[in-house]
Amino acid sequence: MGDALARQCLLACARAGGASLAALYRIDHQARPADFQLLGLATPMHQSYLERYQGSDPLHPRHCQNLAIDLVPLRLGQAAQAAGSRERYAGFLARHGICDVVEIFARQAGQAVLGLSLLRREAEGAFSAGELERLQGLQAMLALALPRLATHSASVGLTALTPRERELAELLRAGHGNKRLAQLLGIGLPTVKTHLINLYRKVGVANRTELVTALFL
Structure with a gap:
């Protein structure tokens, strides 16, 4: 939008x-x-x-x-x-x-x-x-x-994400949990959760399964 x-x-x-x-x-x-x-x-x-x-x-x-x-x-x-x-x-x-x-x-x-x-x-x-x-x-x-x-509207896809958001989406697609995400991205667990909330909201989904489906399937 x-x-x-x-x-x-x-x-x-x-x-x-x-x-x-x-x-x-x-x-x-x-x-x-x-x-x-x-x-x-x-x-x-x-x-x-x-x-x-x-x-x-x-x-x-x-x-x-x-x-x-x-x-x-x-x-x-x-x-x-x-x-x-x-x-x-x-x-x-x-x-x-x-x-x-x-x-x-x-x-x-x-x-x-x-x-x-x-x-x-x-x-x-x-x-x-x-x-x-x-x-x-x-x-x-x-x-x-x-x-x-x-x-002015368009469905949110990978091209609409920031490089950091795309990196996070790819890691979610690979099935990594929050602790592993924190290790791979070099950030704390609270920051991982904040990034996930923002990403879910941007794509318009409620969880990681819906996110991966919306972006990759």
Whole structure:
């Protein structure tokens, strides 16, 4: 996703939606989010989401793909969740001071290809029914922006990685564990984990198996 254009779109959507926190992302053919553009979201929170809470997110594209609507409030997503997952994700949001979330999707040929998360802090309050109704206009704006964003988009492959990232990807392909990666790269284990998180996020995958599949298969 073209960074400058996506950033402009993200800022405009966040302002129009009355949210100080937001994320814009591409959705791949397996309904996985990738190429995140973040506004106001701290990196540790986002990394924690990717590592531990993505699977329990009721507004994850995979969970919303069968819905017939393109604007999904948090409470609607939660209504379809099992109690354990709902409580787990609600706890994650509460720890970071988030009281409400709305997910907006833009589609091509019926398939969601772009997602926008609007998050409200506790001080900002939850989205009202009137605000949710007005956000339908924002969904239309996102759909209009989609062709231009798609023009600047490309699936992340080896050529989009830095030399260090390509080196790490090749070592993962060879099946090395984290300790061996640290030895071969001459870095500490915490640094290896940070590199992996950043690489997963860049490629739009959740683990090393998905990474190797996306880059090499």
